[in-house]
Structure formats: structure tokens, C-alpha cells
Amino acid sequence: MNNSPVLRLNAADDVVIARQELPAGSWLEAEGLETRDHIPAGHKIALRDITAGSVVKRYGQIIGFATRDIRQGEHIHVHNLGMGNFERDYAWGVDSCPPERDAHQDTFMGIRRADGRVATRNFIGVLSSVNCSATVVRAIEDHFRSRGLSDFPNVDGIVALPQSFGCAFGSDSQMMAVMRRTIAGYATHVNFAGIVIVGLGCESFQIKDMMNAHKLHEGAMFHTLTIQESGGTRNAIEKGISLILGMLPEANRVKHEPVPVSEIILALECGGSDSYSGISANPALGYAVDRLVRQGGTAILSETSEIYGAEHLLTRRAISREVGEKLIRRIKWWEDYCERTGSEMNNNPSAGNKAGGLTTVLEKSLGGIAKAGTTSLMEVYEYAEPVTAKGFVFMDTPGYDPMAVTGQIAGGANLVCFTTGRGSAFGSKPAPCLKIATNNTLWRRQQDDMDVNCGTIVEGEETIEQAGERIYQKIIGMASGARTRSEELGYGSQEFVPWIMNAIM
Template identity: 30%
Template sequence: MKHAIVKVHPKDNVIVALRKLEKGETVKYNDEQFVLQETIPAKHKFTISDMHPGDQIYMYGVLVGKAKRPIPKATRISTENLAHASDSFAMHERKLDWYKPDVSKWKDKTFMGYRRSDGSVGTANYWLIVPLVFCENRNVDVLRESLINKLGYGRINKYNSFTNQIISSYITGGNINEIKLDRSTAVATEERLFKNVDGIKFLLHDGGCGGTRQDAEALCGLLAGYITHPNVAGATVLSLGCQHSQVSILMNEIRKRSDNFDKPLHIIEQQKIGLEKDVMEEAIRKTFEGLIDADKCKRTPAPISKLCIGLECGGSDGFSGISANPALGYVSDMLVAMGGSVILSEFPELCGVEQELSDRCVDENVAGKFMDLMTRYNERAKEAGSGFDMNPSPGNIRDGLITDAIKSAGAAKKGGTSPVTDVLDYPEKVTKPGLNLLCTPGNDVESTTAEVGSGANIVLFTTGLGTPTGNPVTPVVKLSSNTELFKRMSDIIDINTGTIIDGEETIEEAAGRILDYVIRVASGEEMVAAVRNGQDDFIVWKRGVSL
């Protein structure tokens, strides 16, 4: 490791420990020495001067908290001595200057994608089976059982044989602790019938009826986002018939996103057809017809500008904001410089950086929409007895993210420095190249689900603690903020950016490595861990409070 500590921004009055620092140890930053008053775990921060109650704490150059009690110099900040605080925000002048990285190495590169008639390009080619209401989930499960293995999309459960060995050992009186799992990778049960179709995906959910009409409409908008998604060839939709999320609402949402929608779309309405066997017969036949059409689409070269990348984080730690997230920010700027689109979401995790982001909006209308969504979201949270300040999880806090503002300031680094071209309310679709802000919760599965519904055909997902999150139709590339995590959970992590903490490469070098990997994933040359592990997470956001 090159350094023991780092000060992220000149304005900061805390310093980050890059390794465990012992009590009484002397560390030096520039010309100043600090004798540590207590042990500082790696990823945590200590003060550079004596702090008094009410004094402001800055990190990443922004206000992130206020001292609740005296904090001596070289003492760790914690939930016991620091309270969340963030600056207010208002409409200011536009600040649209940004650092445009050198993309000469990539500007003429292409990826092998699936071209759609609306001009979009998929990084994968899936068929969807979608229930319009939770009442149809059981029928969807029957379809899954009927289709997956027979068409070659099933996988052998590597834990079945382990369970059988445990059972056999128990019956024969053996020692079950001596049984070891075969760690070989799961393989497909049969050869694929449709070589150009990556799979059939099932978007199970608990919505569509009950709740509010607004929830049903938002569900239809989200499902329309998936049906029109460039990674989707077509869909079979199962409707009961009487639910709030009517077929007419779904079709209206599809037309909003695709004026000349021409993908195969088969709608099966149970109450019109009657008997379950007739419903299943129709659904299987129509799905098979759709797969025949989907298999005709093949990968062809496409420019990098056709990538729409979702920027996500989950299970963050105190290194996320100084390794993985800034690396994604640089990738974001690279993609924008080449005409691509990126999505930054998780509005509760933009608390404290609202002024910077609103100033970066291309005009006052876009800035006003962002500030309005942030304000109303926080107000709804407070009305429910919560608030953005309650966002950090126990894991976040344990690993150095003491306040929501600290977490947010680091999370926002994923958005790079480019202007904000558009602000979207859930579940609106991305229509403009550049950096898009999408209103979602901080919950990583709800947010990833939403980013894909808005058009992300690749998701870059940073984590400092480890999370297996994936998505049914879009590859989710997992990046660790630290090397120890990458080694410990290598079965779910694709890329290590702990090399930045270790002093082995710069943020710019890591970003180039990430973009090269993204191009391979987009071309179908690399299978990310979430796809390999069958991690098909899909959670619909109901517009009640979710942080």
C-alpha cells in the first residue's frame, strides 16, 4: 500500500485511514503530524483539529455532519460524536464546464449488439414472460417449469448432489461435517434450441391490484420499459382481466416509449380464455412463436454511443467514494464524451450534493425538476417518520459511512463531472445522451430495476461489503472498492478497484480497464458473475417511502 491516509478534498477537515491505524501511532499528511488518540479502523476518518459541539465536518468538499460533542484532534468520527448535516440548495447559475477525458483509444471502437428497429442496440437478447398482476404469478411459475429446461435455459443445481450426500450420510450414521461441496460451476441441462436467444426471463412481482391506482400505473410504466428495452426481443404478458393494471394502460405506456413498437407481444387474458389448460396452451404456443422470431436477430457491430450505462452502488463502505465510485465517474465522463448515456439514481444518496448537481443541469427547467423531486421525496420520508438521514445501513456505518451526507457525497462520484442533460421521474425512459438523473430509492435492487426499466443496457454496480444483486435482462457488472473483498467474494465480483487504494493504478487507469471490460460484456464475450449465478433480482418501487 502506497499511503496510510488520504485527504480527499482540500476543504475537508477529516482524513481517511487506508489501513488500520493504532492508538498512539503518528501519521503525517503534507507537513502536519497527527498522533492518533484512538485506534482508527481502515475506511474510517479522524479529525484534523479539535472540534466543538456544533462545528461543521466537511468531506469531499461538502458539509457532511456537525459535532454533537467535543471531538479532539486525531480522533475518529462516529455516530456517537457526529450528527448528519447537509447544506441547503437553491437555483444558481449554470456550471457546465467539465473535464472531458481523452477517449481517442475508444472513440472508434464498437461492440457486438442486437440492433432494434427503434435505433437502440441490445447487449443481450431475451424473451420476457410478464404477469400484469400478482394473481398470475402462479401461472408464470407453471410456464417456467414447462419451458426453461426443455429449451436449454435450465441449469443443474450444484447443491442438489451435496444435499443428497448429506441425506445419505445421515441415514447411514455418517458424519455430515465430512461431506464437501463440489465447487464446479453449474452448467446448462440441455443444449439451447434457440442459439441467438440468451434466455427467457420472468418478472414476478406483488403489484397490479390493491394499493393505489398510481402504483398500478407506475408498474405498467416499468413493465413497458422492460418490454421496449433493447435487450428484450419480445414478451408474453399474462393478465387476469379485472386488475387495476389494465392491458390498455400497459399499451399506452409502451407507446410512450416506442411510437412504432413492432416487437412480438402476446397478451393472454385468463378471464377471457377460461380454463387454465387453455391459458397455458395459448401461452406456450405464443411464446414459442415469439422465440422463433427472436432467434432471427444476431449480433452486429454498434458504436459505443449506443451504450446506456446504469450507475449503481450497494453495500458501500468507506473506500467506495475514493476508489470504485470515482472510477465509475471517469467511465461516465468517457461514455458521455463519446455520445453515450449514463443514469445516476438513488436520490436519498444525493443528499448534500444537490447544489452541485442542480448547478450542473443544462437549464433551469431541468434543475428545477431535480430540486423539486429531491424536496418532495425528503418531505414524504419525514412525514412517514423517517428521512434521508436514516439511509445508512448498519453495514455502511460499521465500514465508515457515518452519516447519509458522507455516504451521498461518495455515491455521487459515480456521476463524474459532465452536465446533467435530463432529470427523470420513476419510471421514465432515457431519451437524451449524457448524464441523466433518475428518481429512485437508495435500495439497490429497486434502483437497479428502475435503471434498467429506463433503458440501461449495462449496469456498473460498486460495492464495498459485497452484494450479489443482478437483473433479469441487463448484465450487472460488480466492482469491489477494496482488494480484500475481491479476494473473499470472488464468486460474485467481476472487477477489483481496490488497486486504487493499494496504489497500484490511478482512477483513470482503472476506468480504462473497466470500459474495456464493459465492451466485452456488451459484445457477449464476457459473462458477468450475476448472470453466471442466475441473479435475476426484480423489485418494483411503490411510491411510498423507501430509502
């Protein structure tokens, strides 16, 4: 048990982190200083006097620059710490090395599809190509929810994924290419035994154009329809129900069998992060990711705006200069995108992040990349691109959680792990989501939403490795069909949020 009221993460740090709320005048014995201000739990305390303009370090890395003189024992936050420019040494691949493979092959109870891919759930999906068909796909799902699937015990459910857009953007635009890629990724997702795609009929996003672009074809387990061609809403709902009834017997024929953990493609996500994220849940998840990679599995880090300022730590792990340069090209794209749209890359931390002790995007990014473990960066993908590489990879996505996870699932993720410190209530389908709490307060407050508590690390009750092993075992259980909290609560259908990149005309 760690009885110190603060945590020091690196010998080079200029700050310590309060493990609990500290009143002004608190004496920190090990640091030999007295707090000058009230310090909220998870917030930073200056270890020494820092002059205006000087760098401030946490994790042994720069998290910002003092915007005024800071005295030892002061609270460090938005009032005295800000962003600034500094040189990053990309050092292409200097920390890259081939991952060691475990001698013992772990397994889970998965579903082997006819094409060889492995599913962790067995759904039938009902996708909307445009918001105009969202009500229809919901009605189709509601029909089966109210009646149940007791005659088809091997089918995990009918999943409607309505969306908010799908029209009023150009057929040759970047956004159209991304939308087609996203819908195609979901339509062919391994966790869907069958698919019905529902459109209005006259929208910009034409189903047939997406099918042609991605060489998809209708068949016994893959159907499309439009409201207009079906003769209206009621007819479209009835047709969708009929198509699913026809697919259910085949979908029910699956069986679970032992398959290697190398078949797992794990999406990594964090939302509602706090200052503890980079201390507890994220490095513990990173340990589990290293375990997964050593088994031959795949883990996808995303949210380009939330690795900003820490990208040089990933280029050091790139398997080649080419892979590292792909990552930097995505960073440069975002810098240009922000300049064109009047946004700022360094304006990422939300109000909740700041309340939880995170001050700058640099600090948030350094904690965020801890989810990715320590192995080599094998590949960099654009949003919703099919992920084919094994090991640790990166996908370019926005920092908005549902949008990022949508891209990762479209890319093939069959499981999701999501860390949170403030209490994000998120879930996903068709890939289930494991929620990981960074602190005990959150665990006690929102236990119905959380699957794993890593507050034990903050309290000194457990090591990162011990918590990481618990997460790894939970991942295997989730892959084998164990229901997560978000699944029990019904999350996932409303969290399908493709990336909207262009102006809506």
C-alpha cells in the same frame, strides 16, 4: 505503492481515512498525530481539534456537524458526528460545458433491432402484471430452463419477471401511473425480442389499460393472456409456452454486428457502500462514464435519497437552470413525502454503510455522485420515464437498489454498473450488471460475485484513471455479450421490483 496507513482526500478536509485497521496509539507520521481510539479500516480520524457544532469536511465538502467536542486523533463516527442544516448554493450551470467528443468512435458487437435501437442481450420476456400470476410466469420460464434452447443459439434465454404487487391500489393513483410506465418500459425493452405479459384477470392493474395508456399493441412478438380467460393455471402455462415456441424462430434470426458505443445506455448503481466507495470504485466508474459520454453514450444516475446533501454539486453541472430546477423539485417532493410518512431523508445510511465507515447521508451522497463523472447534467427524469437524452442524466428513484435499477431499466438502460463495498450480491435482467468492488478484502471474500476490483486504488497500486479504463473496457465487453458474474449465478429474475408509492388497500 502507497505505504501510508491513511488517506487524505482534500487539503480542506478535517479527517483522514484509515486504509487499514489501526489500534489506539498508532503514530501517523505524515499527519503528526497519534490515534486516541481503535480505528476500523475505512473509518475517519480527526486531523485537528473540532468544537461541538462545527462543520466536519471530507472531499472538501460538509459531511456533518460535530455533536460534541472532538480531539485530534479521535475516531469520528455516529457517536460524535451528526446531520445539520446548511445553505447550498445551487449555482445553476456554472460548471456545465458541452462534452468533448472523441475523434475515434469505439464500437461493440450489438444487435440492431428493426426500429433502430441496439440490444446487448436477446431474451424473450415473461412479465407478470400482478403477484397472482407470478407462479405461472415462473413455471413458463422453468419449462424452457429444464429443456434448454439448443435449437435457438442466438436466444440468450427466457426471462420471467414475477412481481409482488399489481393490485389493491387506485386506478387513477400516482402508483398506477408509475406501475404502468414500468411494465410498459420492460415490455418494450430493446433486450427483449419478444414478450408475453400474464395477468390473473381481475386485478387492479389491467393489462389492456396499460396497453392503451402507452399505445402498445399485440403482434407476432408481443402477447398477453390472463389465467382466468385461459381456463386456469395449467392452461395459462401451456398457452404461454406455446406463444414462446412460436416466437423463438424469429428471435433466433438476430445477428451481432459492430455498432457505436453511443448506443449504450448505462444505469449507474451502488449498494452496500462503504467509506472506500467514494475513494475507489465510484470515481473509477465516473471516469468510465466520462469516456462513455465523450463517445456519445448515456449514463443514468439515480437514488434521489442518496444524492441528498450533494444535489448542489449536480445543479452546478446542469445544462440549464430548467434542468437544475427539475432536480430540486424532486428533492422537495422527497422532503414532503418523508414528512407525510414520518420518515427522514437524513436517515439513509444502513447498518452496513455505517460499519463500513459512512456516518451521514451527506458523506454517502458525496461519494455516490462520484459515479456520475464530471460532464454536464443533460436531463432529469421521473421514475421509469423513457430516457431519450444523450450524455449524463438523472432519474428520480428510491435508494433501494433493486427498485432503483428496475426504474432505470424500464427507462431504457441496456447495461448496469453496480459498485459495492460491503458485498451486495445483485444482478439484473434483461440488462446485464457489472459488479465493481471498492476494496481488496471484498474482492478476496466474494470474488464469485465481483467482475472488477478497485481495491487497487486504495492500496496505491493503480490510479483512478487506470481502473476507470479497465471498467470502460469491461463495459464494452459486457455490451458485446461477455457474461458477468451475476449472469453466471442466475441473478436477475427476482430483482424486478417496481416502486410501490401508495397505500395498499
